[in-house]
């Protein structure tokens with residue numbers, strides 16, 4: 001399935017909902033979207049991965065890149081991810097220790113991600 | 114999708130409902146099923162193709178073979194097929210002029226197929 | 227230039243993989259949805275025919291499918307059977323299709339060819355340039371989205 | 372013996388086709404459903420890695436995926452990049468992953484390798500037997516149904 005991106009504003013946060021396959025083919029589009037948000041001044045981003053069907057290392061690389069970039073400008077970056085196959089990918093790569101991972105968008109916002 | 118075969122008796126007729134893909138890989142199973150019916154004494158067969166997703170020349174060959182075999186023993190053979198993509202395949206191969214084609218199982222049985 | 231090439235041992239099960247690839251690459255190349263069913267059936271027929279020929283001649287060589295996803299979308303299926311066999315194709319009229327003396331194999335081959343010829347506007351069947359075998363070449367116009 | 376071979380130009384879009392083929396052949400070979408996600412991800416990682424290497428070195432050669440559907444189900448992905456590049460793989464610890472000085476490319480390569488190594492129990496990475504390049508070999512036990 002193709003990549004689907006939708007963003008909405010919730011208080012101070014921008015929630016980017018990602019759906020479909022985030023892979024070597026589509027990850028560049030995710031990167032552009034995240035950079036556009038950051039360059040446009042957004043400082044608190046929550047990326048909702050609940051509708052992601054497939055995520056590979058290129059997609060993970062884009063997420064890490066966005067997190068670092070936001071950190072450099074005193075922003076916050078949180079990921080919403082509760083599905084076991086996806087969580088497994090974060091564990092295997094040790095990225096569960098790098099990203100703040102939340103069970104839901106509400107939890108991410110409440111934690112001030 | 115895999116081939117699915119279900120048969121039931123309606124009066125004098127045996128209705129074989131075929132679902133899934135009937136192709137070079139699965140057609141042998143359809144052939145075996147039809148031969149088993151004929152060898153078991155069945156003389157009036159209606160093959161319901163309504164749930165077929167894919168049909169290739171091997172599948173068509175098996176259907177023609179069964180029809181000829183039944184004809185040789187004074188049996189009848191009807192096909193139920195109303196979906197346009199499937200009908201197109203029968204037209205292209207001129208097999209619409211070889212098989213009795215019906216819109217529904219009821220129509221096939223009413224016509225004494 | 228072939229962008230994707232699939233080679234497979236001459237077994238019916240792999241024809242399914244070839245159909246899958248033919249359709250997936252076509253979809254990504256932007257071929258119109260209505261044509262995808264044509265591609266699925268045509269690639270399947272061409273590959274089933276090649277597998278049948280290899281089995282008939284006891285050839286263990288792989289069947290080769292090459293796809294170019296530039297305009298036009300082109301699929302070539304190459305078998306390694308003697309050319310007489312590969313080129314001996316023709317569609318059959320209805321009265322012959324129902325004829326008792328026609329073997330099931332001959333019928334399937336005739337029907338397969340009728341499907342290929344009936345579905346694919348741009349179809350070529352010719353001996354391969356190198357070695358023994360036949361190439362079935364099919365193409366469809368891409369209207370990139 | 373390779374039963375299915377897929378070769379493709381080093382473009383990201385074809386990695387999707389390779390994943391599709393890797394999973395379709397595995398499913399038909401009878402690989403357990405739970406392992407299919409592993410195959411999808413591992414084949415994707417190995418092919419994405421090969422495509423990235425070809426692009427990095429400006430190689431237009433095709434990436435080659437060969438599949439054996441006998442026991443064990445085996446997928447080999449061959450790139451044609453200099454071996455130093457192909458073998459220079461390692462998983463990164465968390466503190467390095469988050470390190471500012473790590474480039475995005477290096478991070479992706481490290482994460483890709485961590486996924487391969489973490490998912491595939493039977494994984495081998497070695498220089499190809501002939502010519503230049505690296506082979507990533509992965510296999511899974513088939514419990515035929």
Ligand SMILES: Nc1ncnc2c1ncn2[C@@H]1O[C@H](COP(=O)(O)OP(=O)(O)O)[C@@H](O)[C@H]1O
Nearest residue numbers: 051052053054055056083085086089407408412
């Ligand atoms: N590599 C992956 N990245 C992210 N999510 C995945 C991955 N693999 C599997 N999943 C998740 O697991 C769910 C079930 O996977 P799967 O069994 O492959 O479903 P499908 O029936 O679509 O093949 C998917 O809907 C997806 O959300």
Ligand SMILES: Nc1ncnc2c1ncn2[C@@H]1O[C@H](COP(=O)(O)OP(=O)(O)O)[C@@H](O)[C@H]1O
Nearest residue numbers: 164165166167168169196198199202262263267
């Ligand atoms: N070669 C074929 N033989 C029989 N039926 C077909 C064939 N091709 C398409 N169809 C029918 O047309 C319907 C729509 O086809 P398609 O657009 O390919 O659906 P899908 O969304 O499953 O790809 C299928 O569900 C199937 O019933």
